[in-house]
Each structure stands twice: as C-alpha cells, then as structure tokens.
Amino acid sequence: MGSHSPRSRANCFPSHLFFLFLLLSTNLLTFLLSTLYNSCSFDTEKPVSESSRIEITASKSATVDEAGADLPPEFVAFAYGQKLPFGFNPRFNSDTLYGPVGRACAFYKEEIREYMTYNINGSCPDDELLEQKLLLKGCEPLPPRRCRPAAASDYKEPVPFPACQWTTPPDSSVVWTAYKCKNYTCLVNRWLFPGSDDCKDCFWLEGRERVRWLPQDSNNGLEFTIDEVLATKKAGTIRIGLDIGGGAGTFAVRMRERNVTVVTTSMNFNAPFNNFIASRGIVPMFITVSQRLPFFDNTLDIVHSMHVISNWIPMTLLQFLIYDIYRVLRPGGLFWLDHFFCRLDQWERGYKPLIQTVGFRKLKWAEGKKLDKPPHEEVYLSALLEKPLKNSW
Numbered sequence: 001m002g003s004h005s006p007r008s009r010a011n012c013f014p015s016h017l018f019f020l021f022l023l024l025s026t027n028l029l030t031f032l033l034s035t036l037y038n039s040c041s042f043d044t045e046k047p048v049s050e051s052s053r054i055e056i057t058a059s060k061s062a063t064v065d066e067a068g069a070d071l072p073p074e075f076v077a078f079a080y081g082q083k084l085p086f087g088f089n090p091r092f093n094s095d096t097l098y099g100p101v102g103r104a105c106a107f108y109k110e111e112i113r114e115y116m117t118y119n120i121n122g123s124c125p126d127d128e129l130l131e132q133k134l135l136l137k138g139c140e141p142l143p144p145r146r147c148r149p150a151a152a153s154d155y156k157e158p159v160p161f162p163a164c165q166w167t168t169p170p171d172s173s174v175v176w177t178a179y180k181c182k183n184y185t186c187l188v189n190r191w192l193f194p195g196s197d198d199c200k201d202c203f204w205l206e207g208r209e210r211v212r213w214l215p216q217d218s219n220n221g222l223e224f225t226i227d228e229v230l231a232t233k234k235a236g237t238i239r240i241g242l243d244i245g246g247g248a249g250t251f252a253v254r255m256r257e258r259n260v261t262v263v264t265t266s267m268n269f270n271a272p273f274n275n276f277i278a279s280r281g282i283v284p285m286f287i288t289v290s291q292r293l294p295f296f297d298n299t300l301d302i303v304h305s306m307h308v309i310s311n312w313i314p315m316t317l318l319q320f321l322i323y324d325i326y327r328v329l330r331p332g333g334l335f336w337l338d339h340f341f342c343r344l345d346q347w348e349r350g351y352k353p354l355i356q357t358v359g360f361r362k363l364k365w366a367e368g369k370k371l372d373k374p375p376h377e378e379v380y381l382s383a384l385l386e387k388p389l390k391n392s393w
C-alpha cells in the first residue's frame with residue numbers, strides 16, 4: 001500500500017532541479033510561443049509578450065515563497081496560483097489560475113506528501129489504495145501527477161465490441177496490487193467463499209448479472225425492470241444518463257442495448273471495477289459520491305443508483321447529492337433510486353421527508369423490508385422520480 005516501486009526510486013536525477021528546469025523551460029516555451037503566435041491570443045488587454053515576461057518572474061517567486069510550507073513542491077506547482085500566459089482574462093475575471101484540488105487535500109499533509117512525491121517524467125508509484133483513500137475522505141479532485149501510472153507490461157488490446165460486454169477481460173488489463181484477488185478467475189468465483197465484499201458476485205457474468213433489471217430477475221416489488229422504467233416516457237426520449245456507483249457496469253450495458261448512453265461511476269473497493277467497466281465497453285468515471293457531478297444543469301435524461309445512496313452517507317452530504325442529481329437532470333428527466341436503505345427509525349422522520357422534499361414527482365414508489373441481515377430493522381426504498389417538465393426551477 002502506498003509503496004513506491006523500486007523503479008520510481010531508481011530514476012534519480014534530483015527532482016527539484018529537474019522541476020526547476022521544467023518550470024524554466026515551460027515558461028521559456030510559453031514566452032517563445034506567445035511571441036511567435038501573437039494572432040491566436042485570447043481576448044486580453046495587455047500586449048502578449050509583456051504578460052508572458054511578467055509570468056516568468058511571478059510563478060518563479062510564487063513557487064519559492066510557497067514551497068517553503070510543508071506541502072510537496074509538486075502539489076504547490078499544480079495547486080497554487082499560476083499566472084495566465086496572456087494576462088488578465090475577462091472571461092475568468094482574473095489573471096491567475098489555481099489548479100483545482102479538494103480543500104481537504106491540505107488536511108492530509110502526510111498522505112499528500114507521499115502521493116505527490118515521485119520523479120517527474122518517471123514511473124508513478126503503484127499506489128492506488130492511497131489515491132482512493134484520499135478521494136474517499138474528500139481530497140477530491142486530487143492533483144494530477146507528472147509521471148506515468150502503473151500498467152501491466154503485457155497489456156493487450158480489448159476484446160472487440162460487442163463480445164466485450166459479456167466476456168471476462170484479460171488479467172493483464174489490471175494492476176492487481178491493491179486487491180486481495182490477483183486475477184479475474186478469483187473475482188469471478190469469490191461469491192462462492194465467505195467474506196463480505198461490495199458487489200461480491202458482480203464479476204460472475206453468467207450469474208445474477210445476466211438478469212438484473214430484466215423480467216427474469218427475482219422480484220419482490222423493489223426490482224423495477226429497465227423496460228418498465230423506459231416505458232414511463234415517450235420512446236427514444238431517454239438517451240443519456242448516469243449510473244452512480246454502478247458496480248460491474250451491467251446497468252449501462254443493458255441501457256446501451258436500448259440505445260441509451262450511460263456513464264458509470266465507481267470506486268475500486270477491493271476489485272478493479274473501473275477497469276472491468278471499461279473492458280465491457282462502458283465509460284467508467286472514478287469519482288466518489290461527494291464530488292459535484294461533472295455535468296451541466298438540466299442535461300441528463302436519467303440518473304440511476306443502486307445500493308450506494310443510503311444511510312452511510314452523512315445526512316447533509318446526502319441532501320447535497322440529491323439536489324445535485326436534480327440539478328443535472330433535465331426537466332422531465334428520471335431519477336431511479338434503486339434499493340435505497342436505512343434503519344427503520346431513520347426512515348419516517350429522516351430520509352423519507354428528505355427524499356420527498358426535493359421537488360421530484362413520484363412515478364413509482366415501493367417500500368420494503370431489508371431482510372439480508374438480522375435483526376431486520378432496515379427499510380428499502382425503490383423509487384422512480386421525475387423532475388417536473390414545467391416549472392422545475
């Protein structure tokens with residue numbers, strides 16, 4: 001966990017010197033380019049070459065001043081203010097750009113130092129667990145790094161579409177360091193063995209995954225089928241969407257068969273979910289439920305989420321999340337909250353009003369008992385909610 005590969009240590013041109021070199025050469029390049037290509041400048045009031053000259057001194061001194069703090073230079077280089085090459089930009093209303101990182105990144109100095117310490121232009125440490133832990137506690141977005149991520153040396157081209165959707169991918173498509181299983185055979189079979197893992201049986205594509213959201217799936221009233229959900233809207237009007245915490249990506253695979261393009265967010269909890277989703281020809285997105293959804297207002301036709309949005313999320317954050325789902329859905333768009341769960345005592349006075357007050361219309365609403373764990377005092381909700389077509393603002 002978080003260990004630096006021997007390879008990344010070996011490559012030993014002193015990194016601060018190299019960093020300075022990069023900084024200078026980047027600035028020099030910007031300067032040369034801006035002098036050569038005056039005509040392609042952004043709207044700017046200052047002459048281009050002058051603003052570039054200002055930038056060289058400004059960003060150098062900023063780095064020296066601020067790098068003295070106990071944050072690693074690579075963090076500072078990205079996240080601290082960088083002068084815009086063409087000076088003040090009226091569109092930004094600023095002459096400075098701050099690389100976006102989560103506010104919480106600076107709370108976790110030790111881990112951020114570990115994460116941002118590497119050889120520039122070298123191999124990144126193989127430290128996926130560290131990356132995920134930082135994201136999960138709110139260091140999101142993480143700063144990018146100037147190094148190459150770990151990858152299998154014998155990586156192969158993917159299985160062609162459409163066979164890839166229901167084929168177990170090659171083991172070499174994954175870096176297994178962070179997981180208990182070290183190959184797909186182990187993941188496919190892990191439902192046979194004791195132990196609790198998220199989406200434990202999801203890699204077994206011949207099992208439950210085959211029938212999820214189809215009429216053949218078991219049904220106790222909480223399982224809506226994709227076709228009954230799509231039938232609530234005029235044919236062809238549900239075209240693009242998002243699956244939050246989409247596990248193996250099967251929801252998006254089934255939607256694709258119906259000509260709906262769905263992006264699937266997932267973490268990699270003890271398994272390479274993002275690689276697996278991608279191998280199936282589905283777009284994976286590695287963001288947590290805390291991240292503001294990276295879509296514009298009133299754009300998506302459907303947002304689905306199963307088993308993820310539930311009472312492990314702090315109440316206030318959950319409320320922000322549901323409003324954010326409302327934000328990205330277009331008027332008339334659908335929010336399919338699939339198997340939300342919480343304790344019975346939290347339901348009536350806590351979560352139920354929270355979900356009901358956001359402004360969605362109820363198209364389907366099914367409450368049930370969650371029976372998988374004693375003492376059976378949990379509630380399930382499956383709901384199909386619609387953002388009003390008119391007056392949704």
Ligand SMILES: *[C@@H]1O[C@H](CO)[C@@H](O)[C@H](O)[C@H]1NC(C)=O
Binds near residue numbers: 121122
């Ligand atoms: C960066 O790394 C690549 C690949 O190892 C190498 O070809 C290139 O020369 C390096 N660039 C610099 C400036 O060191």
Ligand SMILES: *[C@@H]1O[C@H](CO)[C@@H](O)[C@H](O)[C@H]1NC(C)=O
Binds near residue numbers: 180182
């Ligand atoms: C897969 O990994 C398991 C241990 O996790 C190992 O016992 C098994 O031999 C591996 N199988 C293949 C096909 O590599």
Ligand SMILES: *[C@@H]1O[C@H](CO)[C@@H](O)[C@H](O)[C@H]1NC(C)=O
Binds near residue numbers: 257258259
């Ligand atoms: C999906 O789109 C293709 C091409 O436009 C069309 O032939 C097919 O019937 C559509 N499938 C469904 C389920 O709508």
